[in-house]
Amino acid sequence: MSWLYPHSVTVYAVTQASGTSNVAQKPVVAGSGTTVACDVQAKTPGDVAKDFGFDLNEPAYLYCASSDLATFVPRYRVAFGSQVFTVENVMSRNDGDADTAYGFVVLNSVTH
Numbered sequence: 001m002s003w004l005y006p007h008s009v010t011v012y013a014v015t016q017a018s019g020t021s022n023v024a025q026k027p028v029v030a031g032s033g034t035t036v037a038c039d040v041q042a043k044t045p046g047d048v049a050k051d052f053g054f055d056l057n058e059p060a061y062l063y064c065a066s067s068d069l070a071t072f073v074p075r076y077r078v079a080f081g082s083q084v085f086t087v088e089n090v091m092s093r094n095d096g097d098a099d100t101a102y103g104f105v106v107l108n109s110v111t112h
Helices: 045-052 066-071
Strands: 007-016 027-042 059-064 077-080 083-093 102-109
Touching: 027 066, 045 059, 059 066, 066 083, 066 102
Parallel strands: none
Antiparallel strands: 007 027, 007 077, 027 059, 059 102, 077 083, 083 102
8 A cells, every 4th residue: 555645745944043042932944945745634633632642723744755754853844835834743654564654744833
C-alpha cells in the first residue's frame, strides 16, 4: 500500500527577529521554503488533546513520505493555501512494512 498525498505545503524555517533574543517571540520566515507533497487533515482541539495531550486552538494533522519528515522542525512555519501553521510535533510511523512507513506532523494554525 502506498500513501496518496493530494495536497502540497511549503515549509519555512524561522529565524530570530532583529532586536529580540527569543525566536518564539517574533519568528521571521527565512528563505524561500521547501514544497512537500502531503495530506493535511483539520482536527478539533479535542482530537489532539485525546491523542497526544496537547492543548492547541486550531490543529491539523499532516501525513507525508518518511523521506520528507526531516523538512519539518518544531516551530517552523507551514503554508497551506491561505493558512499558516506552526509545526508542533514530528513523528515517524511504521506499521511494520516499508510501504506503510510515513511521516506524521501535528500543526497548529497561526492564521487568525
